Amino acid sequence: MNCNVAVMLMHDYLDDELSRDEQAELKLHIDSCVACRTRLEQLERTEALTGTMMDKRRPVMTAEQSSALTARIMDSVPFKRRRRAGFASWVRSHPAISVAAVFVLVMFSSFLAMWQQDSELTVSGSDLAQVVISGDTVTVPEGAHVKGDLVVENGKANVYGEVDGDVTVISGSLYQASTAHISGEVKQIDQALDWFWYKVSHSISSLAY
Ligand SMILES: [Zn+2]
Structure with missing residues (x-):
């Protein structure tokens, strides 16, 4: 197998679309090719970070995926996380609720801002x-x-x-x-x-x- 074929198979592999034989062929190539091994690791990491939410074939996030997402949301929120360790760990142990709550909060506060601006007849x-x-x-x-x-x-x-x-x-x-x-x-x-x-x-x- 050459590297071009291996890269194609990697994408199918990440989409769970490889047969057992194809998986075995891909593994054989990966074991012997450092470039493709590195590439697959990168793809898996990217997939874990971005692909899962948008993938309609997997509409429900696993606990790990949703806690990874929560962690990213928490990282991007500019408050001092270390002083709020209790809150952050609650968020980590209730990932799905937290993602939903952040979403509702963002939606609701933007609507509330519109509500307050909106006072003209x-x-x-x-x-x-x-x-x-x-x-x-x-x-x-x-x-x-x-x-x-x-x-x-x-x-x-x-x-x-x-x-x-x-x-x-x-x-x-x-x-x-x-x-x-x-x-x-x-x-x-x-x-x-x-x-x-x-x-x-x-x-x-x-x-x-
Ligand atoms: Zn290769």
Whole structure:
């Protein structure tokens, strides 16, 4: 076997795609060729560090892989690890939870930052011509007929007329007069967590189209 063939077989070997015979041939070459032996060791190391998470054939990380990943995440976090030995060792003994927790924490804090920045009145909908916006108040006047959904963020929504769709009020208030008629759902989202799920489901549904 020459080295080119050996390198090809190495990649298949790392993907678990070698037959027993091919494995034996590869081993024979590796035993006699220092260059290929070094190369295989490097490939195995790279594979252990990067390949495993992305490999769809192995969707679940083994404990070792996930603790290696945790260790890398911990290494890249710029706090003083030595003074936090207790925390670090807890992380090492609960690798899967820690990876999940880091992920959720990063996601949640970025959403929370958006939540805090987001304090301007925002009105969206498909028929805003029917809507009167003044200050932080959005009014659907009596006799007006809004065709489609209406979303009001960080403001008051006063509905006197008709809305042919959903009305969603995010961190604001909603007043429905006796003359109001909303054919769809009325949703009020006040809590950061509700808002978080609203944004998540919204971005997922917008990806679907
Ligand atoms: Zn070789």
